[in-house]
Amino acid sequence: xxxxxxxxxxxxxxxxxxxxxxxxxxxxxxxxxxxxxxxxxxxxxxxxxxxxxxxxxxxxxxxxxxxxxxxxxxxxxxxxxxxxxxxxxxxxxxxxxxxxxxxxxxxxxxxxxxxxxxxxxxxxxxxxxxxxxxxxxxxxxxxxxxxxxxxxxxxxxxxxxxxxxxxxxxxxxxxxxxxxxxxxxxxxxxxxxxxxxxxxxxxxxxxxxxxxxxxxxxxxxxxxxxxxxxxxxxxxxxxxxxxxxxxxxxxxxxxxxxxxxxxxxxxxxxxx
Numbered sequence: 001x002x003x004x005x006x007x008x009x010x011x012x013x014x015x016x017x018x019x020x021x022x023x024x025x026x027x028x029x030x031x032x033x034x035x036x037x038x039x040x041x042x043x044x045x046x047x048x049x050x051x052x053x054x055x056x057x058x059x060x061x062x063x064x065x066x067x068x069x070x071x072x073x074x075x076x077x078x079x080x081x082x083x084x085x086x087x088x089x090x091x092x093x094x095x096x097x098x099x100x101x102x103x104x105x106x107x108x109x110x111x112x113x114x115x116x117x118x119x120x121x122x123x124x125x126x127x128x129x130x131x132x133x134x135x136x137x138x139x140x141x142x143x144x145x146x147x148x149x150x151x152x153x154x155x156x157x158x159x160x161x162x163x164x165x166x167x168x169x170x171x172x173x174x175x176x177x178x179x180x181x182x183x184x185x186x187x188x189x190x191x192x193x194x195x196x197x198x199x200x201x202x203x204x205x206x207x208x209x210x211x212x213x214x215x216x217x218x219x220x221x222x223x224x225x226x227x228x229x230x231x232x233x234x235x236x237x238x239x240x241x242x243x244x245x246x247x248x249x250x251x252x253x254x255x256x257x258x259x260x261x262x263x264x265x266x267x268x269x270x271x272x
Contacts, residue, residue: 110192
């Protein structure tokens, strides 16, 4: 697959000196629901002042914190050992990636993929104490493990599915090794106040989102566009089953020049 190099990357590409920055581990969750016009995802447009992906529409997510790995997070659903096999990494890293995905989604949207026990999902996370915890977590003043313990909750790893694995191209000055997950919006929950990193956020039918991106009316990084195309083929009810049978490929786009034009090229084929 070959994608024209986005405008925001051209300066970096032309000035690249061969230095390769070590990517930071990160997680993102494509939170979906079924709407009148097909499957919808919750998308945020990053502030134009942000150092990475400024002005781009993205899914909730962010970098993994050390405490996501080191702390004993209350857990229900497939264990970290099972996630390690699915994500092709060690158990500690798998735990950290799953915790980061759930934590970041709560911090940025108020959607909490957790419950009092292994068979129950929190139906309302909009209370004042929950919303205050979002800011405390984001500031690093509270770990996700302590937050869950304090509220008598367990992370529900069975509510998410692994979807994709992208690593930022080597020429970029900020790089992320990002695992994409999917999850259906828990019944009864609603998104909270918009994250400070975003200047716009909303539920959007993926069919309409892709039309806007193709028309140049919305900006997205290539991994986000491809994820939208893939997820658009499913429903919120079937998304976890679809994730369970996917082959996860590690994708690192390569910079290529053809007839004076720069492209990002991958070996990505049709998803299975």
